[in-house]
Amino acid sequence: xxxxLNTVFDPKKFKAKYQEARVIVLDDSFNTFQHVANCLLTxxxxxxEKRAWDLTIKVDKTxxxxxxxxxxxxxxxxxxxxxxxxxxxxxxxxx
Numbered sequence: 731x732x733x734x735l736n737t738v739f740d741p742k743k744f745k746a747k748y749q750e751a752r753v754i755v756l757d758d759s760f761n762t763f764q765h766v767a768n769c770l771l772t773x774x775x776x777x778x779e780k781r782a783w784d785l786t787i788k789v790d791k792t793x794x795x796x797x798x799x800x801x802x803x804x805x806x807x808x809x810x811x812x813x814x815x816x817x818x819x820x821x822x823x824x825x
Contacts, residue, residue, distance in 0.1 A: 751805035753798035753812065754820035757789050761817060769815045773808055774798055794820060 753774075755766065763786050770782040774797055788795040798808050805822055813819045 749802045750799060750825045751802045752796050752823040752825060753805055753809045754794050754796050754823065755785070755789050755812065756818040756820050757793045758818040763787075763790070765815075766817060769812055769817055770797055773811045773815070799825065 755770075763783075766786045766789060767779075767782045770777055770785060771779060774782070777797075785795045785797050797812075798805060802822075802824065809819055809822050
């Protein structure tokens with residue numbers, strides 16, 4: 731008889747199934763600071779206004795900023811939503 735409680739957890743299999751990825755916003759010459767910050771506030775869950783502005787400033791000063799890191803499915807959703815608001819997005823980066 732097989733007892734599932736004795737199953738060994740294999741972190742490699744788990745990580746492969748639930749792969750993480752990153753959403754990166756790129757700097758551009760047409761989106762305003764206000765628009766970028768508002769998009770981050772409305773789309774990225776649990777982001778504070780200060781964090782949204784800090785990331786917006788980082789995009790402007792360095793050319794890009796990671797605004798989300800999480801499971802691939804959520805990453806794809808947030809990437810698409812930010813892109814649909816007109817933000818310039820880097821391709822999704824799997825980690």
